[in-house]
Amino acid sequence: xxxxxxxxxxxxxxxxxxxxxQCAQDMNHNSMYWYRQDPGMGLRLIYYSASEGTTDKxxxxxxxxxxxxxxxxxxLRLESAAPSQTSVYFCASSEGPTRVTGELFFGEGSRLxxx
Amino acid sequence: xxxxxxxxGPFNVPEGATVAFNCTYSNSASQSFFWYRQDxxxxxxxxxxxxxxGNEDGRFTAQLNRASQYISLLIRDSKLSDSATYLCVVNxxxxxxMLTFGGGTRLMVKP
Numbered sequence: 001x002x003x004x005x006x007x008x009x010x011x012x013x014x015x016x017x018x019x020x021x022q023c024a025q026d027m028n029h030n031s032m033y034w035y036r037q038d039p040g041m042g043l044r045l046i047y048y049s050a051s052e053g054t055t056d057k058x059x060x061x062x063x064x065x066x067x068x069x070x071x072x073x074x075x076l077r078l079e080s081a082a083p084s085q086t087s088v089y090f091c092a093s094s095e096g097p098t099r100v101t102g103e104l105f106f107g108e109g110s111r112l113x114x115x
Numbered sequence: 116x117x118x119x120x121x122x123x124g125p126f127n128v129p130e131g132a133t134v135a136f137n138c139t140y141s142n143s144a145s146q147s148f149f150w151y152r153q154d155x156x157x158x159x160x161x162x163x164x165x166x167x168x169g170n171e172d173g174r175f176t177a178q179l180n181r182a183s184q185y186i187s188l189l190i191r192d193s194k195l196s197d198s199a200t201y202l203c204v205v206n207x208x209x210x211x212x213m214l215t216f217g218g219g220t221r222l223m224v225k226p
Contacts (some may be wrong), residue, residue: 040218042218
């Protein structure tokens with residue numbers, strides 16, 4: 001079972017470069033999320049998509065854009081990378097409202113370094 | 116001020132010990148609560164939900180105190196394999212259906 005797949009797993013960028021993190025899930029989940037995790041900060045929600053065709057800002061959306069390409073795929077784009085965006089990025093999905101089950105299924109993470 | 120706060124630890128305990136973590140949350144309207152486990156350099160995974168009446172899953176017990184706005188996780192008879200970071204997670208009942216994660220408490224179980 002693939003579950004949630006993220007690519008790339010590692011990336012080094014220079015300041016000002018752009019890149020897209022790809023995420024796909026094969027569990028037929030409606031909702032998908034992008035989080036970043038920094039030491040001592042916990043996971044912080046960047047953007048989410050409650051269902052296909054919708055996207056909404058999370059806690060820390062500045063500097064990012066997202067696309068819910070279809071039910072399976074949810075991509076995160078950094079248009080002009082900054083050192084402050086050095087982090088571990090996690091994509092996640094959920095079958096339904098997380099207030100009910102609380103269960104997010106995470107990908108393995110993408111480690112991004114911006115020099 | 117963080118909305119979900121945890122002691123980062125690390126908590127260093129011997130095998131077989133009982134250890135407890137607390138987590139406080141600031142939003143009194145929060146509706147649901149969970150504990151996640153995250154192994155080093157891995158993704159988080161749901162450990163258990165936290166119900167108002169408390170709940171137990173094997174060696175793990177989770178409790179909620181709404182009046183004081185904290186939740187707890189108790190691990191009995193600690194195993195080496197319990198070494199991980201434990202994340203406190205709160206759903207604040209907002210329209211966005213978002214989960215808010217604490218910074219995590221690191222547990223290291225020693226032989």
